[in-house]
Amino acid sequence: MRALKTAILSAALALGLAGAAQASEAVHLPKQSWPHAGMFGTIDKAAAQRGFQIYKEVCSACHSMRLVPIRTLAGIGFKDDELKALAAGYEVQGGPNDAGEMFMRPAIPADRFPSPFANEQAARAANNGALPPDLSLIAKARVGGEDYLHAFLTGFEEAPAGVNLMPGMNYNKYFPGHQVGMPNILQPDGVTYADGTKATVEQQARDVSTFLTFVAEPHHDARKQMGVKVILFLLVLAGLMYASKRKLWSTLH
């Protein structure tokens, strides 16, 4: 047994040390507390609606959200007529008509959010060669998820001495490699919130991160609510199964 214990200890030690070394290299993301975290968490709809306002007024100038139909916003409390009015504010390509021509028409809620650029080349040409990533899944496509988004949006600062920024690039302490094409876009009171919330940078970062979490996972709330029911059911079933098994096996001598 001694040999075994030594082996376990040394293995654990080796893993622990190496793990610590690994952790010190990575940038530490500040952990935020989110109302949608945990088993009973739900998306904060008011925050997500404010986040959508930021997406609409700020982000969408450069970032697409091509996988998300406008009707998805019903999930954060938009009513049917609000969705129709919102959709009508966007133009999408329709057609061909009877003359065989394509035309622009107002969007309907079933349409997806139109992209700001026609293709990747157009996006790069307008952005100093950088490609603004699509935001449909961004909360699931980055290590750290919404914590990363929040850290990134509040992580712009002056480049430390000795860091040579390439032309047109900005310094962000949480972005891998630190040099990013996106400028520090969130400004205090950069938007005027419809619900009167004070638009600090911190508030805006939280709201837009909440919104992006929602669009990456529109069934987030339904999933967790079903999960609680499923696990409760399984726990009761397990109890019954265990009691029956005990009773049955106790008859064996």
Next chain:
Amino acid sequence: MAQAQASKFKNPLVNWIDSRLPIFTMLDHEYNHYPMPRNVNYLWAFGAIAGIMLVIMIATGLFLAMQYSSHTSLAFDSVERIMRDVNYGWLLRYVHANGASMFFIAVYIHMFRGLYYGSYKAPREILWILGVIIFLVMMGTAFMGYVLPWGQMSFWGATVITNLFSAFPIVGDPIVTLLWGGFSVDNPTLNRFFALHFLLPFVLLGLVILHTAALHVCGSNNPLGIDAKGPQDTVPFNPYVTLKDGFAVVMFLIVFAFFVFFMPNYLGHPDNYIPANPLVTPAHIVPEWYFLPFYAILRAIPDKLGGVIAMFGSIALLMALPWLDTSKVRSCKFRPIYRQFFWILAIDGLVLGYAGAMPAEGAWLLIARVGTFYYFFHFLVLLPVLGKLERPLPLPNSISEAVLKGAHAKSMEKA
């Protein structure tokens, strides 16, 4: 004159069918009366759990396939359509994606149980070899399934793994071209992977039926590793083991549900939510967690062909296990020295898995190399030698004797 066989079922229709095609007799025999050693513990439930996982994977996979498009320009978006617009599509996909991990967890526990209690020894060699083949087919199926969403890890994982075959001299490159259906991972690759990913689970199902058939010839092993000598050593499968396994299945489903509903993306990689891009290579290409020990072995060998041979060899080796282990005693309970090496092997597997997730450089490369060396050392040197040198503890005369003695000792303690 031809005569129908005599059957004993009360229901006349069942009886009529059974006397012409005795499937009911077979099921009754194999699943009602099948004698299970009465001392099996909960580790024996993982075979049933793995079987249920296979059924869950086939069922969810079927409905996902109805909504999925296996074209490079549509695959990623069709998966997102499943997640967003298909009724309960998110549930189907998360059950399927996490189900693969749970299937591997069940199978790994099942395999290590076999290793600990010597379930591969005579007369269960073919049973064990069928199990290793099931494991191999499962790995192929899981790998191709991971390619289907056509995210960054799908694409680059497929590129790395298919390229492995190019290490073989002469046949290597033609094999890779055949796998790709062209000269790089592209649309033909995705199409054939989808077709194979749909086919292989049914191959698995057939293999599982053979695996079970082989099991029912010699009967289940048990924690003591000695043969059941008569009815006093066994219980009928139904209801005793069906209920016990049923409880274990429900407990396993609770863990499964926890992943599906509360951390569905924990076992995946964020990069796979970025559409595949042949022009951008991810910083670290890592396979799914269940391949990591083998990935570590692959990268531990400095030569490409050597690494590929070591990786495939580490699994092929398991097929020879019944003959590599020279001890006649099955259960580790009676092998005090081997028992310690079993646990070292288990730790070695975990260490290799961890090393596989880390960049192959510096200390991690060294750890992976030591781990790889130990893995082969365990099977090729320790096992054959230990069987000859080790003095096993005395075996009990029968299962019932050991079980009743244990029960007696317990009641004495209470008194």
